[in-house]
Amino acid sequence: MRCEIVAVGTELLLGQIVDTNSSWIGEHLALAGIDCLRHTAVGDNRERMRVAFTEALDRSDAVIVTGGLGPTQDDITREVLAEVLGVEMVRDDDLVVRIQAVFGGRGRPMPASNLRQADVPVGARTIAEMPGTAPGLVCPVGGGGDDSPKVMYAVPGVPWEMKQMLEGTILPDLKRRAGISSVIRSRTLRTWGRSESGLAEDLAAEIERLDAEGGPTIAFLASGMEGLKVRITAKAPSDAEVDDLLAEEEARVRAIVGPIVFGVDDQTMESVVLDLLVEQGLRMATAESMTGGMIGSRLTDMPGSSRAFVGSVVAYDGDVKRSLLGVPDGPVVCEAAVTAMAANVCRVLGADVSV
Amino acid sequence: MRCEIVAVGTELLLGQIVDTNSSWIGEHLALAGIDCLRHTAVGDNRERMRVAFTEALDRSDAVIVTGGLGPTQDDITREVLAEVLGVEMVRDDDLVVRIQAVFGGRGRPMPASNLRQADVPVGARTIAEMPGTAPGLVCPVGGGGDDSPKVMYAVPGVPWEMKQMLEGTILPDLKRRAGISSVIRSRTLRTWGRSESGLAEDLAAEIERLDAEGGPTIAFLASGMEGLKVRITAKAPSDAEVDDLLAEEEARVRAIVGPIVFGVDDQTMESVVLDLLVEQGLRMATAESMTGGMIGSRLTDMPGSSRAFVGSVVAYDGDVKRSLLGVPDGPVVCEAAVTAMAANVCRVLGADVSV
Incomplete structure (x- = not known):
């Protein structure tokens, strides 16, 4: 399963915002065991978007598009997707209701332009998670619905909306399509007081053992004033088994460098x-x-x-x-x-x- | 003059680092008046790099490649450039001396692998700025040297090395090639105590006047705890004239919102x-x-x-x-x-x- 990310937005090209979405998605694809071969950023320009989407789809099995799903005339990801897929746009009545509900919940009248967000390419299904007013899309490519040979996804450029859709729908869908039934998960031990090379020395024998016998992997991440992180990553057929592997390896690592570990994962x-x-x-x-x-x-x-x-x-x-x-x-x-x-x-x- | 940026590094695709280089370059291209149409990130993979470089060169007049210029076997930007340009590699003796001098200055022996950094594609010239040991390259494409129809640049992925080369060599070279003799420069007034919409209201008449009469442009940048920035951008044939324009417009803006301006540019x-x-x-x-x-x-x-x-x-x-x-x-x-x-x-x- 080869995947690519295309970020849409002239503000990315102008350097007005940094594309943190692509790196976040890249990290989570890697953790899910899916190869990501290219990131592309293009402006809000119909022809350049069409070319970028088409090229990415030619090269890869799955394309994740971020941005261009808002309500303004600049936001044309939906239309360009339809063009690339060779289908018409259709208004999704369920989406109209959901978008109106979001505005109702905020006690604000809905501008008519927001209804554009309910127009979707024929054959696309909307992503269940919709934390804002911009619906995300799953567009099977080449027929076959959920088992189509290729797939394009579209998510908003707003990071917290994008993340919910990735975690809730897209990553599980990609893993299913790729036939990845295993669970990959990481645990990070936060340390302070030892240099990266010192820590690597302390753990060299354990890393060698893991390399030889298989099992979790260990990586170091220097994090400045936040200390050095030791990330243990394990893969197993089920949640319970992967948690067991992580717990066992954490105990081994703590037995070696325990005194300098001050926290786990998000603990500071x-x-x-x-x-x-x-x-x-x-x-x-x-x-x-x-x-x-x-x-x-x-x-x-x-x-x-x-x-x-x-x-x-x-x-x-x-x-x-x-x-x-x-x-x-x-x-x-x-x-x-x-x-x-x-x-x-x-x-x-x-x-x-x-x- | 259409330009593209290609960032090289598997760590970018894996989300281990965020590609801030492309956004910085994009911002400075825009300030120099040069269009940037696409950002691409690819891994350290010879074939994928070759395809990305070739496509970018087909579409655009200038391609800026960041990363892959280090001394390790992973760093293959030099070789892939030579392949795309259809030329051999040659060892540059001047570069050997410069690289040895960097190590000498640090009092460290030079690993033999660093000599790889002195190999350049035939016809390329090295960038004068070299703050690290990785030389940057200017590669004219299609003959004609400094007046070649197209050009590729290669700079290291280390941000401060990249920035020196962009500012010292690449941006001036691009402006010369594009026939841009004008100077574009910005001045930022830092404000605190007024909302973005309030500030926009205060300055609406002035912005309208500038739109109608021409002259500098005004943009707002919300910066959280750092307040709201009012960026004045002006264009003129010379440094002195652009500074005059900025000073004049700064005085006009200060006459309207002076009391909430606490600093200029990098002042905090x-x-x-x-x-x-x-x-x-x-x-x-x-x-x-x-x-x-x-x-x-x-x-x-x-x-x-x-x-x-x-x-x-x-x-x-x-x-x-x-x-x-x-x-x-x-x-x-x-x-x-x-x-x-x-x-x-x-x-x-x-x-x-x-x-």
Whole structure:
């Protein structure tokens, strides 16, 4: 199953927005085990879109088109799809009702132009997920409906609408068409305190074992201030089996580098710290210098941070370190100064722990 | 002059990195007055690269290829270019010297594989800018050297290397080939405190006047927490004339919305505030609550912030507001509380001004 992505929008060519959709789709196709051979971006131009769609369909088994599904005259993906497929457009009455319902739910009158979004190429079916007013489309190519030799999909360029349609309809449909019944899933261990080459050294024997015996794969992703991620990816016939494989491999990796793992998947340093504080009923303050308030800022970006975070003293200036945080005279970047800052910020702000 | 961009790299297709290069190049082509009709991304695969390069060259007058110029066996842009152009590869002795010099300057021995980077298609010339070890290439197509009917460029995928080559060589070469002697330049006024529709209303008459009489154009760019940008773009035969046009239009725009303009181009709220403080010899502190330290963090991200910023008290918890910042009993989100916080943080931290 060879797949391509075509992103539609003059604003992409002009660099007014970066095409993050194609990279997100590319990542999720790879995780689903489907090859993606090309990304293309074209402007909102009928002839150039037609050529790009036709070429992609000639080369590949499946084409995912993003963008150009809005209600304005610029949005012509629907019409160009019909032209490429050699079919007429037809108004879908069910879609009319669904689009009207979206506007009704928002208490806004529907502009007549939005009805254009209910026009679909003959033979296309609409995607069940429709978080906005732009319907997504599944267009079988070459006859045979769900078992057609080729297929084109169209989704809106709005990222959260696109993602729902990909996850809910398109990725499952592609896997079914490709005969992929296995489940591929990843788990990411978040680490801090070891360099990428150091981590690779620590895990070299385990990676070698996996290479030799088969099983999950391990990859490293450097993420700057967020630390180094260790991604374990496993493949199995069912959800339960893939989860077992991931859990088993996570245990092996933790047995080797456990002390530097601070979280899993979407957990961040701040979310882990806050959860620990709340769990132990502690209140925390920060005394910051160079970081200028960043640690407190990241903590308060978390929902519910007020359950454990009381505040910070940012002592950027040496005098503030001495007067408010009781740092002794002498150098302000040394262990004695840090100890004083940490102890005194607890006292000044009435906290139990501090950094 | 029709131009296309082809980005090379399997990591782009897999979504491991987002293709910000193509959007940056697209933006700068547009600013230079050159049409860009398509962006394509392909993997590090000889046959797929060959097809993508050939198609792009058939459709367009100029093709900019990014990526695939590194020293490893995966990096085959040079070889594929030679194949598409129907020429041999030749080792460029000057390049050998330049690449060795880069390694010498870093005090590192040069791996032999780096010499691959000195192999270029016959007839190509290397781009003068070479901030890394990967040379960029200008490949005239169809004979005629600098006046060839078509042209292909190759630049590294590393963004800062790519940008230097675009700005130093490729954009000027494209403008010369396209016979564009005019200069297009933008100036961005940064504003805060007015909605996009409000700003559009304020400037509607001026935009209408420009539309009718010709001259610079005005565009709005919503930038979230960075406010709304008003971009003025002007075109003139020379640098001096375009600067005059921009200055004149900036004065007109400021006459209408001046009070909400806080900076120009790369100036940020924090850079403007720091410059004002330093200029007036004042020292500043912040008393933060909801923002959790973000204001201090943004200020200290600026080089030289210690000349004016002394520190912050982040009073996230109500008790801290009362005990350390003297907020009176009662509601903590009200004018009296804010006044107390601002006044007392100056006293506590020894600052002249505060927010």
